[in-house]
Amino acid sequence: MSQDLAAALDIGGTKIAGALVDARGRLLVRAQRPTPAGDGPAVMAAVAEVLRELGAAGEWERAAVLGIGSAGPVDASAGTVSPVNIPGWRDFPLLAEVRRVAGELPTTLVGDAVAMAAAEHWRGAARGHDNALCMVVSTGVGGGLILDGRLRPGPTGNAGHIGHISVDLDGDPCPCGSRGCVERLASGPSIARHALAQGWRPAPGGDTSAAAVAAAAATGDPVALASFDRAARALAAGIAAAATLVELDLAVVGGGVAGAGEVLFAPLRAHLASYAALSFAAPVRAVPARLGADAGLIGAASAAAEAHGLWAAPGRA
Template sequence: MSSVLAIDIGGTKLAAALVGEDGSVSGSAIRPTPRTDVMAALASLMDEVCAGGERPQAVGIGCAGPLNLAAGTVSPVNMPSWRDFPLRDEVRELTGLPTVLAGDAQCFALGEHWLGSGRGSSALLGIVVSTGIGGGLVIDGVPLLGPTGNAGHVGHMTVDPYGERCECGGRGCVERYASGPNLARWALDNGWKAPEGEPADARNLARDAADGEPVAVAAYERAARALAGMIASAAAAAEVTRVVIGGGVSGAGPVLFEPLERALDDVAGLAFVRSVDVQPTVLGVRAGLAGAAKLAWDYSDSAAAA
């Protein structure tokens, strides 16, 4: 069966898979992202996945950004050894295959639209809530990438123009309120203490919130309100009909999604904004690879038709 090679690159892990046109996976591998020599690790990973199998038709890459699609370069925030790194051309040279690149959160959205919670949506916003907050838009089945490939950076939409200064340099960004580290930071600043011997992270904060600890509950309600403001704004701007939320923080489940539903009911006004359907991911960590594969299949099909 013919396949494409899908690659998902982040600050903590590298993943690759051979994916059929129906979304089936015939081989996959994952390994930690090294601090240096990332390309050597990626080359080894690709060799492992492709060994002994049929040569794939194309390569699709989802990578943490920022990136520059025109140049095919990436500068992932959590990968300091890559700055304006020519990832697309490096992979194309290694494989000899047509290669296409997009942001990792854009691939998450495309994967959910193809095989996950976003199926059937004419206007989808995918959101990854993790160490940072990323996003991607899929309109009429086509990913909206933007002039340089950075469309969908919803984590840096301003939800409070008088709010805290964000790590990006902006002010009041949703990431400053709802990312995992910022959830924990705010809770610690307001008196929360992690369980004895446990890390002070969003996962333990979620457990305490589920048990009703007041500061933990307040932290997730604060995060949910910031996310609601961003979702309502995106829905008003692009008439988004469905939102799929993934990433580690989404694993909090009702602790996040119940206050998010209440906050959306409060901040959304217009009927088409209020009607947006918010769902958790069903693909989880597989969504990025699925989106990279769909990107490669679409690229391969368009090249064949040209």
């Protein structure tokens, strides 16, 4: 039997998903468990259940590599993860623990936003672009880089983490230790928090999430619109900084906040035109991601396949 598939894991604070992925980016076998709210061993037990379910499906023998996209921070060089949204895992030896279950498949660990970048470059909005930043804007803000046509995760698997570029030197302190980070201005909770502080109020007993702020902005609520404009300005400043540093031509924006559509993308394009002013940075465009919830699995598979030469350069296929 030929070994022509990539196994993939997508590990986050809400769910742990797994799949066997073919060379066309199709998910042939899937498995999923909710992420336990308990301690680290309970989370790893759920990961093991997902892997065993994939193994029981009859196609596991075709898996040549394993890719893991995890909420971070991750340290790919050490094989450890410390996800902010999985409190039981701090410097958790994920790579070693996965190998106890999955065996010695060649394995690649990257951050979840880096996995999203790999996916969008292979089968999504960044396909055909050799220099792109792909971003997840949700509870946090993360990113991954495609440079010279290849995924560039960096030594620890975190390169492209645009959420912690400072765009406001006198801004609010960030949990990362810096201040004025993109994430502190543009994440979903930050948008909602700012809107409430500026006087926006939902209906009594109503939703106070960023999605509710987006819905209000879509009806013309000035405070809600201003809150999204502020977030878009922070994203634009971060994207322009990245484009100036490494000459990008595309920024792909996904995640829950991107679901606001033109409420986010209209001011983002306007601010980006202002911030990316130098001739070599000006071509950068911001577009929505295409792959949705499957991006983590597709990207983890692509990152592993590229790292270990499984397919013909997935990022270029």
